[in-house]
Amino acid sequence: MPKEMDEPKQQPGAGCPIRGVLDRIGDQWSLLTLEALEDGKKRFNELMREIGDISKQMLSKTLRHLEQDGFVRRTVYPQVPPRVEYELTELGQSFLIPMKTLIGWAEQNQQAIISARQRHENA
Amino acid sequence: MPKEMDEPKQQPGAGCPIRGVLDRIGDQWSLLTLEALEDGKKRFNELMREIGDISKQMLSKTLRHLEQDGFVRRTVYPQVPPRVEYELTELGQSFLIPMKTLIGWAEQNQQAIISARQRHENA
DNA sequence: CGGCATCCGTAATGATACTG
DNA sequence: CAGTATCATTACGGATGCCG
Numbered sequence: 397m398p399k400e401m402d403e404p405k406q407q408p409g410a411g412c413p414i415r416g417v418l419d420r421i422g423d424q425w426s427l428l429t430l431e432a433l434e435d436g437k438k439r440f441n442e443l444m445r446e447i448g449d450i451s452k453q454m455l456s457k458t459l460r461h462l463e464q465d466g467f468v469r470r471t472v473y474p475q476v477p478p479r480v481e482y483e484l485t486e487l488g489q490s491f492l493i494p495m496k497t498l499i500g501w502a503e504q505n506q507q508a509i510i511s512a513r514q515r516h517e518n519a
Numbered sequence: 520m521p522k523e524m525d526e527p528k529q530q531p532g533a534g535c536p537i538r539g540v541l542d543r544i545g546d547q548w549s550l551l552t553l554e555a556l557e558d559g560k561k562r563f564n565e566l567m568r569e570i571g572d573i574s575k576q577m578l579s580k581t582l583r584h585l586e587q588d589g590f591v592r593r594t595v596y597p598q599v600p601p602r603v604e605y606e607l608t609e610l611g612q613s614f615l616i617p618m619k620t621l622i623g624w625a626e627q628n629q630q631a632i633i634s635a636r637q638r639h640e641n642a
Numbered sequence: 643c644g645g646c647a648t649c650c651g652t653a654a655t656g657a658t659a660c661t662g
Numbered sequence: 663c664a665g666t667a668t669c670a671t672t673a674c675g676g677a678t679g680c681c682g
Contacts, residue, residue, distance in 0.1 A: 413629040414550060414622050420632075422545040424675090427537060440644055451676055456645055466635025478643050478682080487631055494617070494624040501617040502540040508610055509540065512589025547655090563664055574656055579665060600663050601662080 420465055425450055425458040427495065430467065430484070434492060437471075437483045467491060543588055548573055548581040550618065553590065553607070557615060560606045590614060 421427055425447070432438060432446045444455055459482060462468040467488035473479040484492075544550055548570070555561060555569045567578055582605060585591040590611035596602040607615070 412551070413625040414554070416629060417621075417625040417632065418545075418550055419547075422541075422547070422550075424542075424545070427541055427545075428535070431535075431537070452645065453647095453677090454675065464636055464639045465632050466638075472644090475643095478645090480644060487628060487635070490628070491624065494620040497617040497620045498540075499537050501614065502536045505610060505613070506536040506539060509543075509588050512610070513587055515589075516587040575665070576657090576667095577655065580655095595664095598663095601665085603664060 420461055421491075421495075423458070425454055426462060429455070429458050429462060430488060430491065430495065431499075433468065433482060433484050433488070437481045440480055440482070443482065462488070543584055544614075544618075546581070548577055549585060552578070552581050552585065553611060553614065553618065554622075556591065556605060556607050556611070560604045563603055563605070566605065585611070 421430075428447050428450070429443065432443050438446070440455070440459075443459075444450065444452070447455070450458075459468060459470070463470050463482075466485055468482050469485050471481045471483070473481070544553075551570050551573070552566065555566050561569070563578070563582075566582075567573060567575065570578065573581075582591060582593070586593050586605075589608055592606050592608050594604045594606070596604070
């Protein structure tokens with residue numbers, strides 16, 4: 397990794413826990429994955445199907461990130477056909493709260509956003 | 520562009536206003552920019568300085584996106600040294616609410632996340 | 643079944659120069 | 663000051679194949 401220690405500046409990295417968190421949940425799939433895990437344990441391919449248009453690689457990578465950050469717990473069952481289950485940790489579940497707030501806002505305001513976008517398209 | 524019309528599936532795109540919104544606010548700079556605009560009108564270079572490590576191009580692009588989505592209003596003063604100011608719209612301000620919730624959570628839990636990350640690094 | 647490794651095209655991004 | 667245009671570099675994302 398090229399940079400892991402960073403920003404000699406204060407504004408960006410120091411006062412902003414947002415960055416560290418955002419970088420993880422801000423990507424294309426983390427939120428969707430967390431949402432998919434909302435209602436309990438899921439297996440890898442279950443998550444694949446549920447999310448629908450995520451690739452193995454991305455799901456894998458996303459899950460590893462989430463696991464690494466303590467949002468998700470990974471359980472491997474030492475069986476012949478491997479069985480791996482993912483579930484939210486306490487941290488992961490607590491994150492659902494602010495996430496819900498965000499989603500709620502998105503639901504309420506998506507129309508306004510779509511309208512604004514169209515206004516600009518035709519402008 | 521290869522795909523602009525998409526998802527024959529329902530889960531991902533249909534029931535999820537999250538996607539549309541996330542794609543915009545989920546990027547590296549949108550949240551930071553909105554936060555920088557929280558306390559009122561700002562000029563382009565002011566935002567540059569405040570955010571710190573964003574490039575002209577990225578700030579420009581981010582602002583255009585936010586403007587396009589109706590989060591930000593851009594005002595150009597027809598003066599000799601150009602003066603352009605950015606400010607949050609109603610929509611943009613209303614978005615601060617869920618955003619605050621998210622930031623608050625991030626602040627409270629960043630330590631747990633950092634710990635989890637380190638635990639994995641050394642594992 | 644789970645998921646890492648590889649290949650490859652696309653898109654994001656930083657740096658810099660240039661314009662009004 | 664406020665950007666846009668261009669270029670080079672990298673990161674991302676999907677598809678596929680292989681292995682435990």
